[in-house]
Amino acid sequence: MPRPLDSTPAADGFRMPAEWEPHEGCWMAWPERPDNWREGAVPARAAYAAAASAIAASEPVTVAVSDRQFEPARAALPDAVRVVEVSTDDAWIRDTGPTFVVDGAGGRRGVDWIFNAWGGLDGGLYSPWDRDDRVAAKVLEVEGDARYRAPIVLEGGAIHVDGEGTVLTTEQCLLNRNRNPELDRPAIEAALHAHLGTEKVLWLGEGVLEDETDGHVDNLACFARPGLVLLTWVEDPADPQHGISADALARLEAATDARGRPLEVVKIPAPGPLTITAAEAAGVEPVEGTRPRRAGDRMAASYVNFYLGNSRVVYPLLDPTRDENAGAILRDVFPGREVVGVPAREILLGGGNLHCITQQVPAR
Numbered sequence: 433m434p435r436p437l438d439s440t441p442a443a444d445g446f447r448m449p450a451e452w453e454p455h456e457g458c459w460m461a462w463p464e465r466p467d468n469w470r471e472g473a474v475p476a477r478a479a480y481a482a483a484a485s486a487i488a489a490s491e492p493v494t495v496a497v498s499d500r501q502f503e504p505a506r507a508a509l510p511d512a513v514r515v516v517e518v519s520t521d522d523a524w525i526r527d528t529g530p531t532f533v534v535d536g537a538g539g540r541r542g543v544d545w546i547f548n549a550w551g552g553l554d555g556g557l558y559s560p561w562d563r564d565d566r567v568a569a570k571v572l573e574v575e576g577d578a579r580y581r582a583p584i585v586l587e588g589g590a591i592h593v594d595g596e597g598t599v600l601t602t603e604q605c606l607l608n609r610n611r612n613p614e615l616d617r618p619a620i621e622a623a624l625h626a627h628l629g630t631e632k633v634l635w636l637g638e639g640v641l642e643d644e645t646d647g648h649v650d651n652l653a654c655f656a657r658p659g660l661v662l663l664t665w666v667e668d669p670a671d672p673q674h675g676i677s678a679d680a681l682a683r684l685e686a687a688t689d690a691r692g693r694p695l696e697v698v699k700i701p702a703p704g705p706l707t708i709t710a711a712e713a714a715g716v717e718p719v720e721g722t723r724p725r726r727a728g729d730r731m732a733a734s735y736v737n738f739y740l741g742n743s744r745v746v747y748p749l750l751d752p753t754r755d756e757n758a759g760a761i762l763r764d765v766f767p768g769r770e771v772v773g774v775p776a777r778e779i780l781l782g783g784g785n786l787h788c789i790t791q792q793v794p795a796r
Contacts, residue, residue, distance in 0.1 A: 434573070434578075434579065436544065436579045436580055436581035437541070437578055437579065437580050439580075440580060440626040440627055441533040441541065441543060441580055441626070441627050441628070441629055442625060442626050442627070442628075442629045443626070444535070444541075445535045445536075446533035446534060446535045446539065446541055446629055447533055447534065447535075447595070447628065447629025447630070448531055448532070448533050448543075448593050448595070448628040448629060448630070449532075449533075449534055449593075449595045449794045450593055450594055450595030450596075450655060450657075450658075451592075451654075451655075451740045451792060452595075452656075452657060452740055452766075453595055453794055453795075454742060454794065454795040455491045455741065455742050455792045455793060455794055455795060456491070456492070456793045456794065456795045456796065457491055457492040457493065457494060457792075457793045458487050458491055458492070458493050458494070458739070458741065458790050458791065458792050458793065459493075459494050459495075459496065459525050459529055459571055459790070459791045459793065460480060460483070460484055460493065460494070460495045460496070460523075460525055460789055460790055460791075461495065461496040461497075461518070461520050461522075461523040461524070461525040461528070461529075461567070461789070462477065462480065462495055462496065462497040462498070462501050462505050462520075462523060463476040463477055463480055463522070463523040463782065464498060464500075464501055464520075464522075464523070465521075465522050465523075465558075465722075466716070466717040467558075467716065467717050467718065467719035467722045468522060468557075468558070468716065468722065468723075468725075468782050468783070469716070469778075469781075469782050470712055470713075470714075470715030470716045470725070470778075470781060471715045475778045476523075476778045476779065476781070476782055477504075477505070477508060478508075478778070479774070479775060479776060479777075479778040479779050480495075480523070480779070480789065481508045481509055482774045482775065483739070483746060483774050483776070483779070483786055483789065483790075484509055484510070484513050485509075485510050485513075486744065486746045486772050486774050487739055487741055487744070487746055487790065488510055488512050488513055489743075489744060489772075490741030490742045490743045490744035490746075490770075491741050491742045491743075492512070492514065493512075493513045493514070494513070494514040494515075494516055494574075495509060495513055495514070495515050495516070496516055496517075496518035496520060496525065496567065496570075496571070497515050497516070497517060497518070498517070498518075498519060498520065499517055499519075502515065502517055516574060518567060518570050518571070518574075519563045519566075520563055520564055520567055521549070521558065521560070521561050521562075521563045521564040522558065522564065523782075523789060524564075524589075524783075524784060524788050524789060525567065525571075525789065525790065525791045526587070526588040526589045526650070526784075526787060526788045526789065526790060526791050527547065527550070527587035527588050527589050527590075527645075527788065528547055528564040528565070528567040528568065528587075529567055529568050529571050529588065529791040530542030530543055530544055530568040530569075530571055530572050530577075530579070530791070531543040531545065531588050531591075531627075531628070532577070532792070532793055532794050533580075533627075533628070533629060534794050534795075534796065538796050539796065540575075540577050540794065540796045541572075541577050541578045541579065541580060542568065542571070542572040542575070542577050542578070542579055542580070543568075543579075543580050543582050543627045543628075544568035544569050544572070544579050544580065544581045544582065545568070545582045545584065545585065545586040545587065545588075546565065546582065546583070546584060546585045546586070547561060547564050547565040547567075547568075547585070547587065548561060548565075548585050548610075548611070549561035549564065550587065550610075550644065550645050550646060551608070551610035551611070551646065552585075552610055554609065554610040555610050555646070556610070557644060557722060557723045557783070558721065558722045558723075559721050571791075575793065580627065582623065582627050583623065584611075584612050584615065584620070584623045585611040585612050586606070586611070587605075587645065587648065588650075588791060589645060589648040589649070589650040589651070589784070589787065589788055590602070590605045590606060590645075590648050590649060590650075591624070591628070591649065592649055592650060592653070592654045592655050593628060593630060593655065594655040594657075594658050594659075594689060594690075595658070596658050596689070596690060596691055597629075597630050597631040597632060597689070597690030597691065598630060598631070598632050598633075598634060598655075598689040598690040598691075599624055599625075599628055599630040599632070599633050599634070600633075600634045600636070600649055600653060600654070600655060600661070601624075601633060601634070601635065601636070601649050602635070602636045602637065602638065602639045602647045602648070602649050602652065603635050603636070603637055603638075604637065604638045604639050604646055604647030605639060605645065605646045605647045605648055605649070606620055607620070608646050610646070611646075617635075621633045630690065631690045632689065632690040634683070634684070634687050634689070635683070636649060636652060636653060636679075636680045636683055636684075637676070637679045637680065637683070638676045638679070639651055639652045639676075639732075640652050640664060640673065640676070640702075640732040640733075640734050641672050641673045641676060641730065641732060642729070642730045642731065642732045643732035644723055644732070644783050645783070645784070648788075650736070650737060650787045650788065651664070651732055651734045651736060651737050651784075651785070651787075651788075652664050652676075652677075652680060652734070652736060653680060653684070653736060654736050654787075656698070656765045656766065657765075658689070658691070658693070659689060659693045659694075659695060659696060660695070660696045660697075660698065660765070661684055661695050661696070661697050661698070662697075662698050662700050662736050662761075662765065663677060663680055663681060663684065663697050663698070663699050663700065663736070664677055664700060664702050664734045664735070664736050665677050665681075665699035665700060665701050665702065666701070666702050667701065671705065673702060673705075677699075681697055681699075684697050685697060698761065698764075698765060700735050700736060700758055700761050700762075701735075701754060701757065701758070702733060702734055702735065702754075703733045703734075703735065703750040703751030703754050703755070703758075704730075704731070704733045704750070704751055705730055705733070706730070706731045706733045706750060706751065706777075706780070707727075707728050707729060707730050707731065708725055708726065708727055708728065708729045708731060708781065709727060710727040712725070712727075712781055713725045713726055713727040713729075714727075723783070725781070731780050731781070732780075732783075733750050733751070733780055733785075734785065735747055735748065735750070735754075735758040735761075735762075736787075737784065737785035737786055737787045737788060738762065738785075738786055738787060739786045739787055739790045739792075740766070740769075740792075741769070741792075743769055743770060744769055744770045744771070744772055745762050745766050745769050745770070745771045745772070746772050746773075746774060746786055747759065747762055747771065747772070747773050747774075747786065748773070748774065748776030748779070748780070748785045748786050749773040749774060749775050749776055749777075750776055750777060750780060755773055758773075759771050759773055774786070
């Protein structure tokens, strides 16, 4: 594959655009691991196909698929969805794919972060992860975009930007010893600014309870437009998530963004609590070195983990008692977009949700 550029996006005049800016398309990757996805990933593939179909009504979708799964995936996906053979270790392209950056003059490139399966040998979720670490470069090869190889471990789900200089993240993830133990907070901030074209980092504390990514921000909070943040919320003070969300709220309300604006926070109540059933846990093949799926374990369920497309917001349906309320909040926040829910429990069982399994390609 082509050599990466030896500069940085910021030095070259590039920035990461906000997710509400126009997209050229969206990438996904096909689930396959039987040690993460129950029943040989068959239910998960149905959920991925439903998500791809919903997003494809808003913008073009490309799905990365292994050789073994190419024909089944092609049969399961709409004809409008492009299927490309790309080897992966698992199906979380938000974290393994590139973070695209643009320059406002028709240029687009991609940042290829170092990937270590959310912690490497210190709490990571599987090994090896070398195929996943090559996904970003392969996606950029297909898209025809030049590549920056960032010098730090980072996953796309660990950051959200407002497109105007501000990046949102969590201390639990980016300051974790299993990512970049040699770097302190200022060094990590400098690396973010160099590769995202940002100017200010807003640090939240912990991510959603039991989030196996070590607290990715995309499950807890996201920018919905400049100056407005959606926040996962739990009202019950006895629920441990309440304290996490309350701490995030206090930090957000005390903060200003890179333009000096105070932040408006919209709470979106979390589903559940949701736990893994015995039948669901029994369907996963246990393998040494991978995270087990155990009956009764709480899942890191969140409605913030949605995909923001050109004309649609595609959000996860997870709890019949709260799904419609979440949809109503999203309709209020995104009045110019159709809000569509897709059944997503099978994706949640694998450890993430709709934002985690997608990666937007911004328009040049």
